[in-house]
Amino acid sequence: MASGNSEHPLSDSVIVRLKKHSKQTSFLKVGRTLIARSLAPSEVEGLKQLFALFDVSKAGRVTIGQLELGLRKLGYAILSSQVSELVASLDLTEADVISSEEFVSALLPSSIAASEEKIWEAFSKFDEDEDGFISVKELEKVLEKQGFKGNAESMMQEADTNNDGLINFDEFAHHFGKQTLSIKPTTITRRKTIAPVSVTLLLETEKARSSDV
Numbered sequence: 368m369a370s371g372n373s374e375h376p377l378s379d380s381v382i383v384r385l386k387k388h389s390k391q392t393s394f395l396k397v398g399r400t401l402i403a404r405s406l407a408p409s410e411v412e413g414l415k416q417l418f419a420l421f422d423v424s425k426a427g428r429v430t431i432g433q434l435e436l437g438l439r440k441l442g443y444a445i446l447s448s449q450v451s452e453l454v455a456s457l458d459l460t461e462a463d464v465i466s467s468e469e470f471v472s473a474l475l476p477s478s479i480a481a482s483e484e485k486i487w488e489a490f491s492k493f494d495e496d497e498d499g500f501i502s503v504k505e506l507e508k509v510l511e512k513q514g515f516k517g518n519a520e521s522m523m524q525e526a527d528t529n530n531d532g533l534i535n536f537d538e539f540a541h542h543f544g545k546q547t548l549s550i551k552p553t554t555i556t557r558r559k560t561i562a563p564v565s566v567t568l569l570l571e572t573e574k575a576r577s578s579d580v
C-alpha cells in the first residue's frame with residue numbers, strides 16, 4: 368500500500384537494474400513488456416510511483432532530459448551520454464522516450480518476471496496457433512500488433528538455442544531466466560484465472576505435491 372511518504376526503497380538499485388535490463392536481449396525486453404502489460408495496476412504500484420518521480424509532466428513517458436534530472440535527484444551522478452544510451456537501449460518503440468511500461472518492465476521484480484505463470488502467459492501471447500512453438504511469423508505478428516520495433520529473425524536467434532528455427536517453451540523459459548521448470552505448461556494453462564498474489568504459493572504447493580508422488 369502507498370504510505371504517502373517520499374521513500375522509495377527501489378530507488379537504491381534503480382540505476383543498476385535499469386542498466387542490467389538494458390543489456391538484455393531485445394526478445395527478453397519485448398517479452399517482459401508483454402508481462403508488464405498484463406499486470407494489474409496494483410501489482411506494479413510501487414514502480415509506477417517511482418516512474419512518477421521522473422515523469423514530471425505526467426505524460427506517461429520520460430525524455431532523456433527528465434530521466435537524467437530524476438536520476439540526479441535520486442543522487443546518481445550520471446553523464447548525459449550514459450542516459451542517452453540507457454534510453455536508446457530501453458526504448459522498444461524507437462520514440463526516444465521511456466514509456467511507463469518500458470520503465471516498469473525494466474524494473475519488474477523477479478518474483479513476477481521470472482514466475483512460470485507469467486512466463487507461460489507471455490509465451491502464449493506469441494504462440495498464436497498454440498502448437499507449442501513460436502515461429503518467426505508469430506514473432507513478427509506480435510511485434511507488429513503490440514507496436515514494437517525490432518527484427519523477428521534476430522530475436523528468434525536470441526532464444527532458439529537448439530537451432531530448429533522455432534522457440535519452444537523450454538527455450539523461452541530459459542531465456543527468461545528460468546533454469547528448471549517445476550510444472551508443465553499444461554498445468555499452468557488451467558490456472559490462468561488465478562489471482563497473481565497466490566501464484567508463488569501455488570507453485571510451492573505444486574512442487575511439494577509432485578515430490579510426494
Ligand SMILES: [Ca+2]
Nearest residue numbers: 494496498500
Ligand atoms: Ca506456434
Ligand SMILES: [Ca+2]
Nearest residue numbers: 527531533534
Ligand atoms: Ca528451438
